[in-house]
Amino acid sequence: MRARIAALMVTAAGITAATILPAAAATPSPETGAAACATVLNQPCVWQQRDGAGGVVGIAQVSADPGQVTVVTVEVRTQRAWGSPWVTAASATTVTRGSAQAVTPRVVTTDLKMVCATAGPALEAAQQVTTCTGPF
Template structure:
């Protein structure tokens, strides 16, 4: 039950931070051209792409408020075998680049409950990094 509440709180925090953040500098699109989410400075934009075979790819990107500074983005595909059980990282990817960073996980094939979480922000200032997650699916 605590894991369910924690997952809900992480999701709500991500939505709240997205609503409270300043206007977007760029709109993010996936490979099909559909808008996945809006990029906000130092706030990761995270989404998942599913395929017909049960595979999931986690994608996240973040743009820096200052394009000259190094930006970190880490994305994880997490699975939960049983409802209320622990979330286990099945795949992850990390990118560090100046200004804008994007990370894509390897494809994870599972029938378990899945969530994609991303942490992003300035590389040298941990206090300004933000973590956000998708809803479990």
């Protein structure tokens, strides 16, 4: 039984690391915002901005070739308790030619939050990339 629990913990840690580590390299802080996003084509940048009323919005941006039909979807996900599933609390999608940005509606919650974005060529789903922030 202990071996199963240990294996589950290692698997969960690996999944978390695979989700968070790629985002750490491409995710700008709220202070740098969109300025850091222009460096990698079709790689979404995702970040959150808090407001004074205790809410948060998720923002995602992707740089793309001007002739490319691009999709960007951003979600604010919440988790009520450790180990429970992440639930999408708000989302927004933009489809346009070239670079794109999407902003979710404001979410107010005390639950753990994470912002995820999927972006890339709208007509080639296999080339779309998903990036998430670390839980906050």
